[in-house]
Amino acid sequence: MSFNEKFDQHGVWRREFALRLKLLAEWMKDHDLLDAAVEEQLRRLESQVRSDKVMVAFVAEFSRGKSELINAIFFAGYGRRIMPASAGRTTMCPTELGYDVDVPPCLRLLPIETRLQKQALMEWRVVPEKWTRIDLDVNDPAQLARALEKVAEVRHVTQDEARALGFWHDNNPEDNPRVGPDGLIEVPKWRHALINIAHPLLKQGLVILDTPGLNAIGAEPELTVSLIPQAHAVVFILAADTGVTKSDLSIWREHLITEGDGTETRLVVLNKIDTLWDALSTPEQVQAQIDKQIATSAEILGLPRSQVIPVSAQKGLVAKVTGNEALLQASQLPALELALGQGVMGQRQKILRTAVAGGIGELKTEAGRAMHIRRRDLAEQMIELRSLRGKNVSVIKHMRSRIEQEQAEFDTSGAQIHAVRSVHLKLLRDVFNLLSTPTLKAELAELTHALKQPGIKLGVKKAYGKTFSRLREGLKKSQLLSGEIQSMLTASFRQLNAEFSFSLQAPKEPELIRYENDLELIKRSHLKYLGISNVLKLSQAEFSERLVRALATRLRMVYESALGEVELWNKSAASQLDAQLRERRRNFGRRLEAIERIQQAASGLDERIAEINDQEKVLNELDAKLMELTSHLLGAPSLPSTLQDATAATPNAALTEAA
Numbered sequence: 337m338s339f340n341e342k343f344d345q346h347g348v349w350r351r352e353f354a355l356r357l358k359l360l361a362e363w364m365k366d367h368d369l370l371d372a373a374v375e376e377q378l379r380r381l382e383s384q385v386r387s388d389k390v391m392v393a394f395v396a397e398f399s400r401g402k403s404e405l406i407n408a409i410f411f412a413g414y415g416r417r418i419m420p421a422s423a424g425r426t427t428m429c430p431t432e433l434g435y436d437v438d439v440p441p442c443l444r445l446l447p448i449e450t451r452l453q454k455q456a457l458m459e460w461r462v463v464p465e466k467w468t469r470i471d472l473d474v475n476d477p478a479q480l481a482r483a484l485e486k487v488a489e490v491r492h493v494t495q496d497e498a499r500a501l502g503f504w505h506d507n508n509p510e511d512n513p514r515v516g517p518d519g520l521i522e523v524p525k526w527r528h529a530l531i532n533i534a535h536p537l538l539k540q541g542l543v544i545l546d547t548p549g550l551n552a553i554g555a556e557p558e559l560t561v562s563l564i565p566q567a568h569a570v571v572f573i574l575a576a577d578t579g580v581t582k583s584d585l586s587i588w589r590e591h592l593i594t595e596g597d598g599t600e601t602r603l604v605v606l607n608k609i610d611t612l613w614d615a616l617s618t619p620e621q622v623q624a625q626i627d628k629q630i631a632t633s634a635e636i637l638g639l640p641r642s643q644v645i646p647v648s649a650q651k652g653l654v655a656k657v658t659g660n661e662a663l664l665q666a667s668q669l670p671a672l673e674l675a676l677g678q679g680v681m682g683q684r685q686k687i688l689r690t691a692v693a694g695g696i697g698e699l700k701t702e703a704g705r706a707m708h709i710r711r712r713d714l715a716e717q718m719i720e721l722r723s724l725r726g727k728n729v730s731v732i733k734h735m736r737s738r739i740e741q742e743q744a745e746f747d748t749s750g751a752q753i754h755a756v757r758s759v760h761l762k763l764l765r766d767v768f769n770l771l772s773t774p775t776l777k778a779e780l781a782e783l784t785h786a787l788k789q790p791g792i793k794l795g796v797k798k799a800y801g802k803t804f805s806r807l808r809e810g811l812k813k814s815q816l817l818s819g820e821i822q823s824m825l826t827a828s829f830r831q832l833n834a835e836f837s838f839s840l841q842a843p844k845e846p847e848l849i850r851y852e853n854d855l856e857l858i859k860r861s862h863l864k865y866l867g868i869s870n871v872l873k874l875s876q877a878e879f880s881e882r883l884v885r886a887l888a889t890r891l892r893m894v895y896e897s898a899l900g901e902v903e904l905w906n907k908s909a910a911s912q913l914d915a916q917l918r919e920r921r922r923n924f925g926r927r928l929e930a931i932e933r934i935q936q937a938a939s940g941l942d943e944r945i946a947e948i949n950d951q952e953k954v955l956n957e958l959d960a961k962l963m964e965l966t967s968h969l970l971g972a973p974s975l976p977s978t979l980q981d982a983t984a985a986t987p988n989a990a991l992t993e994a995a
């Protein structure tokens with residue numbers, strides 16, 4: 337299966353999942369099983385699957401054919417070249433292609449001058465009015481291609497301006513761009529481009545990142561420390577005729593080497609194999625040349641040969657546009673698409689499904705608990721009613737006053753439950769604090785200070801190390817506190833269970849330690865970035881400023897996820913208490929009502945017992961149905977029979993609506 341097909345299949349699964357989740361939510365609502373924690377869990381699952389994005393980044397030195405390859409893999413359907421690809425430097429700014437329903441098809445461009453301000457790229461993303469917008473007509477490929485030419489636009493500025501924008505460095509002149517005869521320097525006109533089009537793959541959550549060459553990547557720290565490391569796959573492109581050049585190697589070392597796992601998410605493409613096709617050589621001789629280039633490139637990059645894929649993007653594009661099957665095979669593009677499909681999509685699907693399975697498990701536990709309480713209440717009522725069989729009026733009366741007394745006692749115990757809640761919240765506040773934005777900001781203060789010092793900063797690595805070990809300490813402390821809260825909850829719940837025969841169970845605290853891993857990855861991407869060739873750049877205040885900003889935004893994302901987990905945990909504990917209180921109050925009502933009926937008519941008792949029997953049956957059915965609905969959610973992408981029935985008339989309409 338090619339990448340595109342695999343991605344399509346992934347999309348079908350996600351749409352079905354969303355539909356099934358919606359059905360489950362409605363069903364739970366109908367049966368009064370939707371408490372706050374369940375609702376939150378459902379919301380999370382839905383947004384996790386709906387907003388799941390797969391980012392594929394194309395990274396290489398200029399003119400290796402990144403844009404052409406994107407055209408060939410994703411846009412051949414438009415019948416022409418869509419992304420500008422031409423000799424020399426073409427793509428001047430990082431270009432992200434994706435789809436957001438809430439935004440009309442358009443190209444948004446962030447002016448390069450925004451670099452003079454301190455906001456990080458992530459922060460600019462949320463202020464669309466600061467971007468230049470050009471509407472796109474997806475039905476007019478020529479207009480589309482014309483509009484996209486903007487990403488190649490340049491400006492000519494003085495040396496001072498170029499320096500301020502981060503394109504001129506006095507201390508490593510060999511990297512500086514050429515000065516024109518007029519003394520001006522060519523710089524990109526735009527800092528970042530966002531393309532929003534309803535392309536089928538983009539609609540399903542694919543995000544493509546096209547990047548400019550070496551020095552341009554380095555100029556935007558966010559690209560190096562955030563976008564590229566977070567991409568699910570990176571395609572690194574070499575040219576078959578030149579092999580690995582010095583600057584290819586710098587990009588590879590600086591931006592793409594990942595330690596440990598993750599090598600399957602790095603794909604190396606040996607592009608332009610058509611330049612080796614030659615009428616004077618036999619096909620075997622050509623193949624031998626390609627093989628030799630693969631072997632050398634793999635060796636230099638330290639990869640197995642199987643991970644270097646030969647291809648001709650240009651011939652692949654031409655073949656697809658003209659429908660030339662022989663040329664398509666010769667371009668070897670299908671083999672690359674296959675590798676992308678297996679590697680990237682296979683991985684992504686596995687990860688998403690595992691995450692989703694965890695969420696569904698918790699959902700089942702939450703809903704199961706509500707049913708358990710109901711079942712137990714029914715059983716107790718049954719015992720109570722059976723004990724009334726053949727008893728006289730005064731016994732029944734006595735029973736009534738006993739229930740009323742129990743109810744009154746229970747009502748006064750509200751304070752005790754309230755106390756547990758407030759202790760819980762108070763303790764939680766400390767955890768929230770530890771993971772809050774102000775805390776994070778304070779932790780970063782020292783590093784910010786170190787980076788802001790004028791001149792070359794030899795102590796920066798040390799400052800990074802210290803900052804990250806403090807952040808790790810913070811996480812450890814949050815984990816410790818969470819553990820203490822869990823013990824407190826367990827003890828309080830046990831006490832409440834004993835006193836009121838509740839069946840509360842303290843939910844397991846989140847594993848915040850997990851986020852240490854994220855911290856480690858962030859730290860590594862920063863240190864790697866600083867280590868190689870950027871130490872000199874650090875002497876520039878603007879560069880350091882941008883670096884800290886990029887770091888802060890990335891860390892904030894990690895901390896927000898951690899906070900989200902703590903919140904869900906809190907909701908689960910609170911909603912258990914609420915649910916048991918509510919059920920208990922209802923239970924008193926039902927018991928009193930039963931006594932009333934028994935007092936009014938002799939047949940009342942038997943009728944009520946029969947009713948309880950029925951309710952038990954209904955509960956068993958609910959239980960089975962819950963199992964069924966949740967296991968469907970975990971299943972393979974094919975509609976189960978019940979859903980097929982429900983959507984048989986207009987299956988597509990139902991799916992589209994759910995999506």
Ligand SMILES: Nc1nc2c(ncn2[C@@H]2O[C@H](COP(=O)(O)OP(=O)(O)OP(=O)(O)O)[C@@H](O)[C@H]2O)c(=O)[nH]1
Pocket residue numbers: 396397398399400401402403404405420421422423424425426427428547548549607608609610611647648649650651
């Ligand atoms: N012969 C041949 N030329 C190719 C191939 N792929 C790309 N090219 C050409 O190489 C040139 C550069 O291609 P681009 O796609 O613009 O390269 P890029 O990596 O995006 O370069 P920048 O945007 O400058 O970073 C263009 O003229 C392409 O037509 C190929 O497979 N064979």
Ligand SMILES: [Mg+2]
Pocket residue numbers: 402403404420421426427546547
């Ligand atoms: Mg390009």
